[in-house]
Amino acid sequence: MIVTVDVGNTRIKAAVFEGNTHLESFVFDKTVLEKNIKNILKKFEAIVSIVVSSVADVEKESFLIFEKEVEVHFVSHEDAFPFINNYGTPKTLGIDRMVLASGATLLYPDQNRLIIDAGTCVTYDFVDENNVYQGGAIAPGLRLRYEALHNFTAKLPLLHLQSPESYVGKSTSGSIHSGVVNGLVYEIDGFIDEYKAGCSKIIIILTGGDAEFLAKRLKNTIFANSNFLLESLNQTFQYKIKND
Ligand SMILES: Nc1ncnc2c1ncn2[C@@H]1O[C@H](COP(=O)(O)OP(=O)(O)O)[C@@H](O)[C@H]1O
Ligand SMILES: CC(C)(COP(=O)(O)O)[C@@H](O)C(=O)NCCC(=O)O
Numbered sequence: 001m002i003v004t005v006d007v008g009n010t011r012i013k014a015a016v017f018e019g020n021t022h023l024e025s026f027v028f029d030k031t032v033l034e035k036n037i038k039n040i041l042k043k044f045e046a047i048v049s050i051v052v053s054s055v056a057d058v059e060k061e062s063f064l065i066f067e068k069e070v071e072v073h074f075v076s077h078e079d080a081f082p083f084i085n086n087y088g089t090p091k092t093l094g095i096d097r098m099v100l101a102s103g104a105t106l107l108y109p110d111q112n113r114l115i116i117d118a119g120t121c122v123t124y125d126f127v128d129e130n131n132v133y134q135g136g137a138i139a140p141g142l143r144l145r146y147e148a149l150h151n152f153t154a155k156l157p158l159l160h161l162q163s164p165e166s167y168v169g170k171s172t173s174g175s176i177h178s179g180v181v182n183g184l185v186y187e188i189d190g191f192i193d194e195y196k197a198g199c200s201k202i203i204i205i206l207t208g209g210d211a212e213f214l215a216k217r218l219k220n221t222i223f224a225n226s227n228f229l230l231e232s233l234n235q236t237f238q239y240k241i242k243n244d
C-alpha cells in the first residue's frame with residue numbers, strides 16, 4: 001500500500017492506493033502537511049511508501065520525519081519514465097507534467113494523448129502515439145486570472161469563481177466572470193480543436209482543481225478526472241520499481 005502526494009502551487013492532494021485500487025483521497029494546505037500525512041499513515045497502517053511530486057516550495061526535508069517508518073520517494077527527472085522526452089529544456093520541465101505524461105502513456109497505450117491540468121496554472125502536455133513527449137503550454141489558471149485582474153489594476157475587484165450569465169457581460173462583475181471563465185473555456189476548446197486537427201486518434205484528459213467546473217462548459221466532450229495526477233504517480237512509481 002502506498003500514499004501518493006501531489007504538491008501543487010495552491011494545495012496538496014494525496015491518495016492511498018492498494019495496487020491499482022484507489023482507496024481514499026485528501027486535500028490540504030502546505031501549512032498542515034505533517035499533521036495530515038501523520039493521520040493518513042495512522043489510518044492506513046499498511047502504507048510502506050510515500051511517493052511525492054512537488055512543484056512548490058515543499059522539499060524532501062519536509063518528509064524526513066516519516067523516513068523512520070516508511071520509504072519516501074520524491075519523483076525526480078532522474079527517475080525512469082515510459083516516454084522519450086523531446087522537450088527543448090527537459091531539466092526545467094515541471095515534475096507534475098512529467099508524471100501526467102507518464103500516467104497517460106502507461107494508462108492509454110498506442111494513441112496520442114493530451115493532458116490538460118487546470119490547477120494554479122493550466123498546463124497542456126502532449127505525448128504522441130510513439131510515446132514521445134512533445135511539449136505543450138502553460139497558461140494562468142482560473143483563480144490566477146481573477147487575482148491578476150485585481151492585482152494589476154486600480155479598479156477591478158477580486159471576485160470568486162462564478163458561472164457567467166452570458167458571454168456579454170452586463171456589469172463589471174459580469175464582464176470579469178465572462179472574461180475569466182468563458183475566456184478559459186474558449187481557450188481550452190481552441191487548443192483541443194487544434195490538437196484534434198493535427199492528429200487522428202487522440203485521448204484528452206482534463207484534470208486539476210477546476211476540471212469538473214470546466215468540463216461541463218466545454219464544447220468538446222472530454223473525460224474529466226480530478227485524481228489523474230495522483231493515479232499517474234501510482235503508475236509512475238510502479239513503473240520505476242519494474243525498471244530500476
Ligand atoms: N478550496 C480550494 N482552494 C483553492 N482552490 C480551489 C479550491 N477548490 C477549488 N479550487 C480551484 O482549484 C484551482 C487550483 O487547483 P489545484 O489542482 O489544487 O492546483 P495546484 O495543483 O496548482 O495546487 C484554483 O484555480 C481554484 O479555482
Ligand atoms: C507550470 C507549473 C508551474 C504548473 O504548476 P501547478 O499549476 O500544477 O501548480 C509547473 O509545472 C512548473 O513549475 N513547471 C516548470 C516549467 C515547465 O514545465 O516548463
Ligand SMILES: [K+]
Pocket residue numbers: 117118119120121122123208
Ligand atoms: K497545472
